[in-house]
Amino acid sequence: MEIGERDPVTGHLTTGHEWNGIKELYTPVPHVVIFFLVTTVLFAVVYWVLMPAWPLGTTYTKGLLRIDQKTSVERQIEEAAAERSAWTRKIDEMDFAAIQSDPAAMTIVQESGRTLFGDNCAACHGTTAQGGPGFPNLTAKAWLWGGDPETIAETLRVGINSANEETRVSQMLAFGRDGTLDRKQITDVVAYVRSLGGLSGGVQAPPESTAAGREVFAANCVACHGDDAKGNRDLGAPDLTDATWIYGDDVQSIQTTIYAGRQGHMPHWEQRLSATERKILALYVLSLSEAGK
Known part of the structure; x- marks a missing residue:
């Protein structure tokens, strides 16, 4: 077989290779494939120049744009902290009545309070705050210590029968076990x-x-x-x-x-939650009972 022989069926030239009667055709790589390969290489080179790409021992190439996920996340955290600082300062400066009369402030209470309640209170009181055996229903307005926001916030701070020195103390006596009643x-x-x-x-x-x-x-x-x-x-x-x-x-x-007898227990949240968070949580819990949820 001669090199350059043209295949009569496909019209392609052959390479001169033949095995068991089968001739290999010369079929060059399509131009579109070459185009995309060149484009990919160019894109990679441009990316390496502009963006962080190559490790260099304890550091890496920063790229001309100096953009990476770490700096993006840090910037987002800083922006969120600044935004949070603005509304927490507003909540700090307002008393309970002022917050309750301010729709914008109560929107913050609802959004933040829902998260605070889910993270700290739902384990005992349930996600709907309706409690269960041994845990009060916070939507029923049956407050043991009072249902105004200041009292609720104080209960959150010191707890009930907790380790806090100022804890609220409540205990139902064991009238039968102690022999007081037959x-x-x-x-x-x-x-x-x-x-x-x-x-x-x-x-x-x-x-x-x-x-x-x-x-x-x-x-x-x-x-x-x-x-x-x-x-x-x-x-x-x-x-x-x-x-x-x-x-x-x-x-x-x-x-x-x-x-x-009974002796319920509620942990004190003075060390885990800030004063602002307890303030928001007290208003959120109170709003649940007022809404009858």
Whole structure:
């Protein structure tokens, strides 16, 4: 076979190579491929010159534009910090009432408070703030220590039965375990307490049991819960006449509470959250109860 022989089928020249009767055609690289290869090389060279590209021991080529992700992220962080500083300073300077009357400030409270609540409070109170067994429903307006923003912020600061020296302290005595009340007295006072809130689920207590429970309540419970059983916010004693129960409103749950006592716990956030963050969180939590969410 001669070099330069033209294949009669395709019209391409051959290379002169033949194997087992098969001749190799000379098919050069298409011009479009060469074009894209040259373009790619040129792009790479331009990129190497303009952008960070090559490692040089402990450093790297910075490029004429001196642009990289690290500097971009640092700039974004600085811009975010400056923006955050502006609105945190605004929140710091305003009192609770002023913030609540300022729609722009309350927008900040809603956006930042939602994040703060999700990161710090949702584990106990739930993502909807409606609590669960042992954890108060923050949307029900059943505040143990008071529902104004200053009081809520103080509760966040010192906690309840926490390690803070100024912690709020609240404890339900173990009337049964300590022998203060016998089984019948506990049964009677449970019947009376459930009657206060109009609870009728389960077995209906006889009227005489409810009447006896009223006497037990007057002798043992009014010191904390009050004569009207509406609680005492100075002591963190809950209102027993509403529909909100931290540990459950069924007979067994209330019996357990009276027999064994309760001592809830809320950590203090003074060291983890700044004063501004606690201020925002207090207003956010309060807004949940006002919206009835």
